[in-house]
Amino acid sequence: MRRNERARNRVIPIARMTLIQRYLFRQIALPVVGACASLAGIGILSQSLDQLEVIVERGQSVWVMLKLTLLAVPQLFAVILPIGLFVGALIALTRLQREQELTAAYASGMTRWRMIEPGARLAAIVAVVMLITNVLIQPWAQREARDQAFEIRTDLAALLVEEGRFVQGPNGLTVYVQEIEQNGLLKNLFIYIEDGDEVTTWDASEARFGRVDGQPVLTMQAGSWQQYSSAGVLQQLSFDRWVFQLAPYVTDTETVRYKPSDLYLDQLFDPSAQLIETAGSRGELLAEAHARLSSPLYALAAMAMALTAILGGAFSRTGYSGRIAKASAAFLLVRIVGYAVVAASAWNGWLNVFQYLLPIAATAVSLRLLFRALKPRRASGWSLSALKARVA
Template sequence: MLSQFMVLFGFFALVLVSIVWINKAVRMFDRLIGDGQPAWVFVEFTALTLPGVIGVVLPIAAFAAAVYVVNRLSSESELTVMQATGYSPLRLARPVLVFGVIVAVMMSLLAHYLIPGSLSQLRLRQDEVSRNISAKLLSDGEFLHPAPGITFYIREITQTGELRDVFLSDRRDPEAPVTYTSSRAYLVQEGGGTRLVMVSGLAQNIGADQNRLFTTYFDDFSYDISSLVSRDVVNLDEVAFANTLEMLRDPEAVATRTGTTYGTVMSQTHGRITAALLCVIAALVGFCTLLVGAHSRFGVWRQVLLAFGLLVGIKIVESIVVAPVLLNGALWPLLYLPVLLGLVLSGLLLSIASHPGVWRRLMGRGRRSAEVAS
């Protein structure tokens, strides 16, 4: 059973990751390629988003694998044979628990190390790309605004890198706006900066005091465009990038350093732990729910719907308990309520599957008591 769980888990994880990842990659492709970035930047960015995508789909893949395996065992009567040979529902749940723990370990590696590291690296690369002046300016046929007060236009970019029919408007100083036009221009790296060298052009200045236009023709003119991009240091002091052990040791210090609240730090810290535990819960709930009920030639679709409903309910509880913790970090134990609820539901379902006669008698007595009372 464990081998079947792992095989089906890998299949569902691959399919779900592909769907979500492709959806993100298409949006990122339009943005990066449209900004003039090379293809390798797109590949790097999509690879850095992959750990976060995997972290989202792992619990769903674990749940789907557990449900699918039990459904197949039930439809092929293998589950009935195993139960007839003396395997109790609790014994059958052992490989599911081991499977859930394996998935939880994978999720822990993602939540505590890979996802924070990939997010911080992605932020660094985004900052580097935003500082890439050539990528900001090398886009022909459209008006660009690389900085406030700057408008830049190129009619055509040749294969040799020559810019033709360039328009540059500098209105950063309202008292002295300048407009440059040239038939040809080149981007040149010089002294760690970037300069726009315009050839055969015209500079137009408007004198605000005299309300007159002054024009200057030039054969070549160099314009420093390095200042068009902000040189602020990228901020990596965010809770999403912080180390889990550091947040557990001194959450107040992390909250002060990142400029957030104590509740946000505790929600992030224990949210990473509960994300791994919920992988175990998803597998157990899916498995235990399908054990309930008698064998039917119509399948176990009712149990599948019930398992899906229980999982949705657990996720709703998970989203509800986050808000109080954000307001008051001392309430962080509430984040483990979905895990506790999942364990209780799994235990209850296993008890029903282990003693179906007892539960039928209890339900029968309950119905008779209700009829007598009515």
């Protein structure tokens, strides 16, 4: 009977601690998700304002602007997630400490490691999400955005036509379009070409850009053609369909030039000669690769600093503004120095090791301060068993 009672007494505290840890995990995770979502919203808004040029000057649809905006978000995760984790953890831990829920958790017999385990797990999850994003999602999204931007920049409709205006192109070409529909159909097109003393014009009720045998063309429907030669002869004819060759008037030899942020890890660590020539030097590519692998470590540093800011001192009913300010300044300093190390690593390859050492050192120092401060404090109403369990 006594053995059964002892077994039950061992199981009950473990079950209670597991429930408390789940509660703490939820209480910390919700503010973290909210902070990350808010920062992501600010990033999306900023990107959308930058992409307004796509609609205003390039005549693209709202969907294209939205696509380019969303494709830029994965690259922001390396900045957004650690900050969101730090801010959300501070908010949650401050509330838990002020309402003495953490004190109650200590009184229930939770050890130091079990107290910080929910935050550590959340930080590990964020670090894994950042690593997957940096290695797989970011280069794919950046490539898609780069290809889309290249298509917009080389879009013949955007280069040669503008709704309601005469657009002058190369080699004496002038184009006017009364209306451009969302599907790319041109309404009431007029083309004027002056070649010395010879003038040629086309007008069509509808037209559309396309390619024939890889060459850019403009297919016109229901129009007419006029040509006035230097000899004073006027030629004219009507047509149902006319394919106008655009090759003499456009430069179609450009290719997509990728940047280091658009490349996958294998390309960064082992770049070809063409990538080194177009994307950047070998040092810049290596610095980008190590930055992607090391940036998830800042999630661990952010959580460690947040835990130290709230739990690394005595309980205070007036708040923790002083400790929070110090932790925020330390986190900001570590992150800025991290960016400086990335920039310096592009020209000094041996500095790449500090991309890993900096967040690891920040995490270690924070945990050291946290465990030094997490000592049992006397409190009225605590049982002797609870004090013994906390000391353990």
